[in-house]
Amino acid sequence: MPHSVRSPVSDNAVPSSSPEVVPVVDDKFPHSARIYDWWLGGKDNFAADRAMGAAMLEAIPNLREMAMENRRFVHRVTRHLVLQAGIRQFLDIGTGIPTRPNLHDVAQALAPETRVVYVDNDPLVLAHARALMMSTPQGRTAYIHADLRRPEAILTDTTLTDTLDLNQPVALAVIAVLMLLGDDEDPAGKLRTLMQALPSGSYLTITHPTQDFDPEAVGAAVAAATRGGMTLVPRSRSEVERFFDGWELIEPGLVPVTAWRPDSTNTTEPHTAYYWSGVARKP
Template sequence: MSNAADWMKQRTEEPPVEPVDLRIDIPHSARMYDFWLGGKTNFPPDRALGEAFEQAIPGIKVMARENRRFLGRAVRYLAGEAGIRQFLDIGTGIPTEGNIHEVAQATAAESRVVYVDNDPIVLAHARALMDSTGTGRTAYIHADLMEPEKILADPLLSSTLDLEQPVGLTLVAILMLIADADDPWGRARVLMDALAPGSYVAVTHPGADFDPVAMASVVEAAAKGQMTLVPRTREEVARFFGDWELVEPGVVPVMGWRPDGEPPADPAAAYYWSGVARKR
């Protein structure tokens, strides 16, 4: 089957999109990021909570952009130096410039990407805006990291990615939305254990140890907005990588992970830990 026919077959096999409650009456992390990045797919509750975060951390919009830049650098590394041709992105967010398939397919046009998010607005925009190259493929799954087994069992995943071959798993600014009691380490491990040796995982996570007072303020604001937010220390973030082999420079502030050009004067100016690791 030709690549074009294969792509069309995938489209016709996708299940029909059922009506869902978009819940635009409560803030959602993906739409808050869209607001911080200057997008237009956000609503008054998203902007209100986003502004509350900004009062506690005035540089949070810059931090959101730095988090996005890390994603681009990590994907370029994975598609280029590491030779990864398959990506699984958990917590995709609203499509914006430099989406994973665009970055990966600029290096290797045959790259395949599965996007996963629990916000139906994200998936609607992804389907409308994220067009793959002729030789690559993209798929979009409406699912939640709280149920990683459902992600792995989704037929769109198995029809797009071959889990017997290495995959680049991206968990960027998503794990902080799961409370300790709900074991985010274990839920990430379910996905990581399903991947073949030679796979990679990329993680960013807000750090509890950059500015504890400011972080406490945003946690309080998030709770008032019915959102779970758990900043974590460097050691807690490092636990997500388990026994995988960390790529240099290890777990570092997001601005300090393989920066383009000159190293930043203050890599800790963005309150995120980041890292990339390889499965042995």
């Protein structure tokens, strides 16, 4: 279920505008970028990540499939935004460990001039992003080691301002990230800071886990996360919908992640992946 999670290193996140400081990976604590990697069959994870991933799988046995559905959703949305909305700039918060195709792979295959800035708070993601996230010659990809809890630092990072033109529409992707902030951390306010910085014609994409479809299983997953020192906050449909306030949800609105403009290969029953998903346009 996680995509990128709060961990002890996040409070010491160093923006990429300070490349001489290299954050240190702490393998004693689970981080959802690495848990997600383990669910997807990757090898960039540690014992703490695997233990937490297994505990959550015990609560929700099809979490691996849910992780894949989240990725498929990102691919579908990216294709729509590039081909139908003409978007050529993306800001992806909570990137996770690179797993191809990444967002920029999909976007630049359709529009090679597309520019993408990735943001995550796991130092291991930083190392892989620098090595693997190669842009087309016409476009650009960049990575910021930062945290959604400090949106102003993201917006003022020179890597972002050198890569994206905030006077032109940007697609802001917040995929399975807002669940990592408790209500006391004001996730809506943090997100609003980013939204307000983007011009008219920009888009916001969100997926968010919910207890609406299976309260007991999701409750068990939350309990496992809490025991491991992780924040995991599932939210109801109405709570997720409020993150989009002031922007216009495009069709089909806020729906289960598998039901957002599914392609012909998607035969999954919508409520088997416990995420709400939506895309909205700034008027």
